[in-house]
Amino acid sequence: MTTEPVTPSTSPVSVITKVEKDIAWVKGHVISVLLAVALIAGSIIGGIYLFEGLIERHDARVAAAQQAKEGVDTATTAALMAQLAQDRVNDATRDAANQALITSLIAQMKQRDAETAKQVTTDATLDAKNAGARLAMQTKASPTDVTVVNDTVIMSLPLTRIVVADLDELPQAESDLVNVQGQLQAQQILTNDSKVELADANKIIAADKTELIQTIKADDAACKVRVDAQAAKDRKRGFWASLASFIGGIVIGTKI
Numbered sequence: 001m002t003t004e005p006v007t008p009s010t011s012p013v014s015v016i017t018k019v020e021k022d023i024a025w026v027k028g029h030v031i032s033v034l035l036a037v038a039l040i041a042g043s044i045i046g047g048i049y050l051f052e053g054l055i056e057r058h059d060a061r062v063a064a065a066q067q068a069k070e071g072v073d074t075a076t077t078a079a080l081m082a083q084l085a086q087d088r089v090n091d092a093t094r095d096a097a098n099q100a101l102i103t104s105l106i107a108q109m110k111q112r113d114a115e116t117a118k119q120v121t122t123d124a125t126l127d128a129k130n131a132g133a134r135l136a137m138q139t140k141a142s143p144t145d146v147t148v149v150n151d152t153v154i155m156s157l158p159l160t161r162i163v164v165a166d167l168d169e170l171p172q173a174e175s176d177l178v179n180v181q182g183q184l185q186a187q188q189i190l191t192n193d194s195k196v197e198l199a200d201a202n203k204i205i206a207a208d209k210t211e212l213i214q215t216i217k218a219d220d221a222a223c224k225v226r227v228d229a230q231a232a233k234d235r236k237r238g239f240w241a242s243l244a245s246f247i248g249g250i251v252i253g254t255k256i
Helices: 014-121 128-139 156-253
Strands: 146-149 154-155
Touching: 014 146, 128 146, 128 154, 128 156, 154 156
Parallel strands: none
Antiparallel strands: 146 154
């Protein structure tokens, strides 16, 4: 009895072909999954960086606005200090001129006082004739208004009236002189007080300027800390979101 060989239902070639198709199918799906995961991760990461960029630009605008505001304050302070410095130069020039005038007037007054005292001493030694002549010169009287008889000097009525009027004004002139001298002393005190107040004001301005500079530096530092902290938070969120998206993509790919 002859036994015929059994022919297998599937040839080796068909099995290899099927395996190759399965491998190609797996490769295709794996590549599709990886591309989908990469696309999702890229979109999420790109969105996160875009969002982070928006936050950083917003923080930069806030910092710039704050800096601009403080810059205006700084410019205003600088302008005021420049104006103050110019005023001080102008005041110093006027004060020097006024002080020179006061010194000159005082010197002239002292000189006139010395001359008057010397003239009074000389007048005390005049005889009647010379005294009458000096009286006529001082009052700008005519020679007929002054008459000398021995040791007596006789004045006419018009000249007598002039002398009486001058003597009436003498106490007022002396009183006015005392008042002017008192005003000068009071003004000197006021001027000295103003100088002291100006020195104190300059110290306050200098202190305010230092405080303003320190405030600007502190604001800049605080703003930088806030921006850096926000950027760090955004990077952390981006990392975890990217990781979650990647894992989710792999899980989705395995289900396909």
